[in-house]
Amino acid sequence: MKNERKREEKRREEREKRENQRQRDREEIDTETQIQKDLIMLQELLIHQPKEPIQFMLEHLERDNDMVPRIFILGPPASGKTTIAMWLCKHLNASLITLENLIWNKLSGLAIKALKIYEKEEAIPDFLLLKLLLERMSKEECISKGWILDGIPETREQALMIQTSGISPRHVVVLTAPDTVLIERNLGKRVDPSNGEVYHTTFDWPSEPEVQNRLKVPLGISEEETVKRLMMYHRNIIRILPSYPKILKVISSDQPCVDVFYQALTYVQSQHRSNAPFTPKILLCGPTGSGKSLQAALLAQKYGIINVCCGQLLKECVASNSSIGELIRPYFQKKMSVPDQIIMKVLSSRLKKQDCICYGWVLHGFPQDLDQATLLSSEGFVPNRVFFLNVPYDSVIERLTLRRTDPTTGERYHLMYKPPPTMEIQERLMQHPGDREEKVKIKIDFFYRNSSLLEDFFDNVIYVNGDQDPYTVFEYIESGIIMPLPTKVSQ
Template identity: 45%
Template sequence: MDGAAERVRIPPEMALYAEKHEIFDLLQCMVRSLMVDKPEEPIEYLIELLSRGRTEVPRIMVLGPPASGKRTIAVQLCEHTKAVHITASNVLKEDTRLTREARHLRDIQKEIPCELWIKLIQQCLSKVDCIRQGWVLEGIPHTRQEALLLQEVGIFPEHVVMLEAPDEILIKRSLAKRMDPASEVDMKLEQQQGFLSEDDIASQLIKYHQEAHALQRTYKNCLKVVKSDQSQDEVFAQVLSHVQCKPRSMAPHTPRVLLFGPPGSGKSLQAALIAQKYNLVNICCGELLRAVSADETSMGELIKPYLASGEPVPDSMVLQIMTERLSRLDCTARGWVLHGFPRDIKQAKMLYEANFIPSRVFFLEVTDEVASEVVTLRAVDPITGERYHSLYKPAPSPEIEARLQHNPRDSEDRLRSQLKQYSASVPALKAMYPGALSINVDQDPHAVFETLESWLVQRVTTAGLPGVVMDVKEGGSL
């Protein structure tokens, strides 16, 4: 990519808007609906689709062997989600040519062909209430063949729940339900002539198990297997937790990571590890300012005196430099990890007002004693440029040790002042980013990185953003 392309500026609010309103997922849903339904008037179809108020509705399958509790769970799900409950019996209730043909086959005790059965399900799910409210299929599909045919006609569940329990328990449940005259009899039992014997129930279970593993493979990406030999409340809690999880989004993920921490906390190391593994742009404020100062630009000339004297560069200049860098194409396309800025609540608010809002914020925490040990005992070889540390990486020979030089910026007095300033800023910064994660870094750096990574790989959603709170005063109170 040439230099001109690198300087392309993409407004940060574009990515924020797309994330906030889940634009990628919306477009994906629209295209998927078009390809499945194939309407004659695509534009009118999309207008009607968007006018429903929500494009994503529940599409749930509840599977399981006889007496596993499918009916109870399906009813509870429908009550909770307002979706339409679809069972094998109400698929046949409609008075259409297809349903009449299917009922006739059932009455003469012939098996309904799989292709006809799929057409009936498709007919049922194409009703307005199923389209607008979503659906819960109970005990459908029965076989892998049915599942594949459903996929061919564009019927894909968002979530599949498969209930399971030991066969002994299922047989006892079936016999107990059959023998209880006060309870409501299951729809399927009403259709049978006479009661099922224990052998008949066992035969049904064998038939179910022959298909269960194939169904699990078919829906493995959206499947949750739940043990139903526990209390009804526990079963439903697990099922509800599963169906409330949004499927993994395929939206482009461009992390915006902000690292806070005192000197000696390892911000530079962790930023480098994150940037290397996830191909993010590593932006260190200090290094960026020095790079700009080395350029023959008007801004570089303006900040040179501050860097030479050791005085802080004015916030307005730092923000201008930071805005230009974060707006470049590489940061917008790949994401970034920023450290060294902001240093206080004033700078954090300036960054927010410039529309650079991080998707992940981390505070690297370390005691003053450890920070002092890390910073004040480090030195550099002026000949080779190699860095050494009195405890962690001592010089390999007395000759090298004799020529090591310590950076005046690593003095004990200067470090003490920096730690004091950082400690004073932390409460306000944490109040501004309530969703931030604090990590104790007094451990192996790779263990710290694993913790950071576990939070980085999670999907960034509107609810998962660090929840910036703007009305934070300098002292950190709201």
Template identity: 45%
Template structure:
């Protein structure tokens, strides 16, 4: 970037790097924690945060009444994300710095003081395993007072999930609850039986099995605190119906936790549209460009424009176009990257269609600084593609486009003068489709995070599907951190 020139042109590499590593969100997080903790030495504090590393770890509070399945969901969630499962029992067992004070309160049958309990939670969550891998607090906080104490201590979860179910269902679950003494996993005699016969034989009732009356009393106690507790987090709650198979409950919670919150970070859309001939790539590109003010780049039109402007590159591709031969990949890449490097593309974003056509072109594009942030495949069958293309025509007088099946002309006079493009003959279309399908598997492998959209539907429905995946952030990848 040349600081002496105006206006300043920010290289596309800077934007790609910032978005790839979530630089804006990382700075936002660091400033937020700086304001919360108010350290004496802000610089060393920020250096310490950076040394700890991962900012994209799950920080989840899982709440719900007794027997709602919190333990099962928490274990499944931690297994998939590698986060640390934290329960009240875990915090009570770990006492490195409190000299047995919490246990003495328990032995006397007294409640642990609020300030001490908050410090115990804070200490556990500040350990390196929770910092690097994230955490899931099961059934913590239990009251509004605890919730406010955690907030004052700077413990801010990204997600608060509340499991809910009718009391009669919860009582039935509590009475049928069974524990695997070797693993601690929770099962139920009717709703969640283990598949392994060996595990099934060693199941036992909980050590402190509750009667129906005791369970009802615990539910009453939970409800007495739940209203004020949940009001503390009311803007961030996600309710999940626990009265359904535990597999579905776990899937819903996991989807919610992996969904990233909306970011205020600046984002420059860089979109690739793939699809067979007739899938509507050009139309979707126009709609995206119009709504989001991004640059619509069709590789075919771009090459024709370069040919028409009689530049050096135009003279270079002239022999190929006049002979009806494909322009070499190196020249096409040069033309496309030159267009993507212009100021409007780097500042507003772009949507490219018609390029890359094969694996080799995709690899060459990836080697440049113009890396897409979203890739879409518009999927449709050959039959639909042939029907769309072979029956379309143009009125040479008005330039109006028609389709003999979906949009026929209103009068015989227009019908008589319609012109069909020779390239839209069925045999020509089938050849283009064969070429597309031949390269498709490798392109799909090259863009594993690409989004597939059904293109055999109304164009506005397709646009809404694309748009919904464009404005939201991509889900978090599952953590692979080691303890």
């Protein structure tokens, strides 16, 4: 009986602990949400600068639409941006805004004026386009449900004009694909004149013969016309992107449409790092070939934090011919390990810079053993998130030993995942000496000899299965960043 009572008491204590943890989690989420809303209100005040700030804030609170979608979808012709925008609208219950539905509004005098210009195949003036956007976004459906803007802005001038008018997206998705793929897609387009449905001769051909027979080739999709539009797009997009440095995600559309959609959906449902209640100090650990560099780059792009690669820092020091670079050079020339104290001096100098202090950092390539971890901590650089990427031995060997480089073009290939397109290229490919199996095995063995001591040294470790699609791995890492601090958690 006593043992049973003890077990019951222990189970009750565990239930109470779980409930308390859930309550703390809810409170933290509520706090973070409120911080985000306060920051959004501050942003609106700075943009609009109302004469009556108190009244403006009261109206803003009454609308209660801080978290509704406000998304730009950009991309070249035939990248699929309209399809992705439509799917996002259906999923998020937001309003779709395109140039076409802006001008085909018979109830708007501005739209009628714009339609006359459009029918003459002339460009709609930017000032008129802005008025149409402001008119549409003032509608109740856009205010309460949010909006997704498809294909606008097309130029930097439009982007700046839209910004100064107070229209500010929370997420910008840019689709990209090779021009050859886009031209092929465009050439295969066919339109059903009875309902406007779009088909493709390769990817989406209707099964009904009746529908097949009535399909028409749309105007403006010839190879020559498509190339002109692509050249115009490429000239403009590089000037547009700097307008959205912290809210931008580039997604390859040269993959199944469903995959593109889910990547876009994951991004637009996320909150930006600038709204987070703490500054990320992230450490990525894992054997060579586990994907640390890629994940660090994705984190830096998504959250605007600084990507700190220890190996790259040392190379930059040597290339700069600085005094510390001259100390490192002999070790590089003799292919010897650089002493920990020198590495720490270089690393400390980088992590103390203002951008790392303000925005946070993601570090990889250091520490590799307990002594280095102790040295990092003694300098005051304590990560608040530590991820260990676990990848099976055979997978690492496969990832690295099959890598090749074309010495003529510098293009990188992988004999399994990205094989060379021709036999001529394959015959001249070269393997980096460090990718030979015996060298890779030494690096893997070195990591696993020290990994258990590193895991014990850090308190806030999260284990991630790195033998998955890179974006799946990224989502697991991201969940570990935005959730409360874990303790020895596995993903």
